[in-house]
Amino acid sequence: MIRTEFLCKSFGNLKVLNDISTEIRKGEVVAILGPSGCGKSTLLRCLNLLETPTRGRVYINDVEITNPKTDVNKVRQNMGMVFQHFNLFPHMTVLQNVTYGPIKVKQMPKGQAQELGMAQLHVVGLDEKADVYPSRLSGGQKQRVAIARALAMQPGVMLFDEPTSALDPEMVKEVLAVMKGLVNSGMTMAIVTHEMGFAREVADRILFLEGGGIAEDAPPSVFFTAPKSERAQQFLEKVL
Amino acid sequence: MSDDWLYNVSITPLSVLAQGAGLVLDFSRIRENIPFILQGVPVTLSFSIVSALFGFTWGTVLSIFKISNILPLKLLADLYTSIFRGTPLILQLALIYFATPQLTGITPTPFQAAVVTFSLNSAAYSSETIRGGIMAVDRGQREAAMTLGVKYPTMMWDIVLPQAFKNILPALVNESIALLKDSALVSTVGALDLMRRGQVVAAEKFIFFEPLMIVAVIYYVLVMGLTFVAQQLERRMRKSD
Numbered sequence: 001m002i003r004t005e006f007l008c009k010s011f012g013n014l015k016v017l018n019d020i021s022t023e024i025r026k027g028e029v030v031a032i033l034g035p036s037g038c039g040k041s042t043l044l045r046c047l048n049l050l051e052t053p054t055r056g057r058v059y060i061n062d063v064e065i066t067n068p069k070t071d072v073n074k075v076r077q078n079m080g081m082v083f084q085h086f087n088l089f090p091h092m093t094v095l096q097n098v099t100y101g102p103i104k105v106k107q108m109p110k111g112q113a114q115e116l117g118m119a120q121l122h123v124v125g126l127d128e129k130a131d132v133y134p135s136r137l138s139g140g141q142k143q144r145v146a147i148a149r150a151l152a153m154q155p156g157v158m159l160f161d162e163p164t165s166a167l168d169p170e171m172v173k174e175v176l177a178v179m180k181g182l183v184n185s186g187m188t189m190a191i192v193t194h195e196m197g198f199a200r201e202v203a204d205r206i207l208f209l210e211g212g213g214i215a216e217d218a219p220p221s222v223f224f225t226a227p228k229s230e231r232a233q234q235f236l237e238k239v240l
Numbered sequence: 241m242s243d244d245w246l247y248n249v250s251i252t253p254l255s256v257l258a259q260g261a262g263l264v265l266d267f268s269r270i271r272e273n274i275p276f277i278l279q280g281v282p283v284t285l286s287f288s289i290v291s292a293l294f295g296f297t298w299g300t301v302l303s304i305f306k307i308s309n310i311l312p313l314k315l316l317a318d319l320y321t322s323i324f325r326g327t328p329l330i331l332q333l334a335l336i337y338f339a340t341p342q343l344t345g346i347t348p349t350p351f352q353a354a355v356v357t358f359s360l361n362s363a364a365y366s367s368e369t370i371r372g373g374i375m376a377v378d379r380g381q382r383e384a385a386m387t388l389g390v391k392y393p394t395m396m397w398d399i400v401l402p403q404a405f406k407n408i409l410p411a412l413v414n415e416s417i418a419l420l421k422d423s424a425l426v427s428t429v430g431a432l433d434l435m436r437r438g439q440v441v442a443a444e445k446f447i448f449f450e451p452l453m454i455v456a457v458i459y460y461v462l463v464m465g466l467t468f469v470a471q472q473l474e475r476r477m478r479k480s481d
Contacts, residue, residue, distance in 0.1 A: 050383055050387070075389075076387055076389040080387070081383075081384075081387035085380055087378070087381060089384070089385075090481075100388070100398070101388035101389070104388075104390060105389045105390055133479075146384075149388075150388075
């Protein structure tokens with residue numbers, strides 16, 4: 001589904017990603033972990049070209065999106081993304097946020113888009129908030145709307161960039177519950193997170209990044225009990 | 241000796257000056273001219289509205305040039321702004337009104353020449369304001385639209401510009417007020433706007449204070465009206481907060 005080959009990203013002289021070659025298969029849930037500054041968010045953002053890789057290739061369903069001839073917008077329609085700071089459109093109501101993509105990008109008729117939008121809001125448990133503006137929502141509710149907005153494009157894969165890091169502790173749970181529902185529905189997911197318990201519970205694979213490279217690629221049962229790399233051991237000692 | 245006159249004037253009591261100038265206000269003397277002056281309101285208003293509309297539209301285009309990564313467009317927009325900000329408005333007006341016939345053989349009406357000048361000029365100023373407004377919109381907004389697969393022009397129009405304009409509305413109101421008042425400059429090329437009509441009446445009746453006072457009050461009322469409309473607009477735009 002997603003494949004990277006020798007992916008490198010530098011910001012000026014700062015090398016953030018160094019030769020990342022990995023793969024996320026269809027239906028797989030991959031949690032990307034690592035100390036801050038290790039490049040995990042950058043890796044995620046390279047997958048839909050929010051960051052342009054300095055070198056290397058990214059394939060989505062065997063289409064090379066790093067090829068300048070590829071219509072990135074077309075590819076992005078199939079990749080939902082959820083941000084740390086929600087990034088809801090503040091001048092649109094909740095329902096308008098959710099239906100914006102289907103209407104503007106997929107040219108879906110408004111009525112049909114609203115039906116779809118309401119269905120997605122139901123999935124995240126926010127049907128009754130359809131007509132309010134994002135400023136009236138709590139952080140957790142905002143993030144759930146953001147998830148609904150991404151899902152309304154009916155993507156084949158969902159990317160989560162620290163979806164609970166900006167939330168108050170009591171709101172983390174409701175967002176994780178929605179994400180767990182997605183996992184159970186068989187969605188392909190890549191999740192950058194600091195929620196170790198969540199990663200351990202839902203991920204099929206853990207990618208542990210360190211210094212811009214993959215230091216460990218293992219199922220959670222192995223990663224959390226018997227990590228091979230010294231850096232991963234230190235990391236786990238600190239966070240668990 | 242040579243600067244005696246200066247000395248004299250500075251010590252002349254105001255009351256004497258006023259008497260000398262005959263400062264006895266008598267608005268009844270120009271009562272019959274008031275309809276003539278009021279006919280300047282639609283001229284001044286339509287002139288300001290058309291100029292603001294063209295100016296802000298062109299200013300938006302320029303601001304998008306300025307933030308684009310196409311270097312020639314960026315340079316063009318910067319050069320444009322520097323020229324229109326770097327020369328007096330009244331000179332630009334004179335150039336466009338008097339020099340255009342010489343260059344092209346087309347003689348614009350005073351109204352046309354003034355609309356063109358004021359649009360071009362206010363575009364230069366507002367493009368900077370709008371650029372600032374666009375840059376102040378959180379980058380995440382753009383990214384969220386991009387990840388939905390929204391194309392750049394649609395994203396600008398639906399997501400970035402509405403938020404930018406909401407933030408810079410007070411600055412644009414300032415710009416509009418300046419435009420409304422600066423429009424008095426069109427009187428210099430003979431358009432019969434409020435200012436010019438005041439001057440015409442003054443010249444006809446040989447009294448200055450009364451017609452100019454009336455014109456001043458009308459300008460003030462117009463600016464207050466504009467301010468009120470802008471406040472209503474701002475309130476409406478803030479409903480999502």
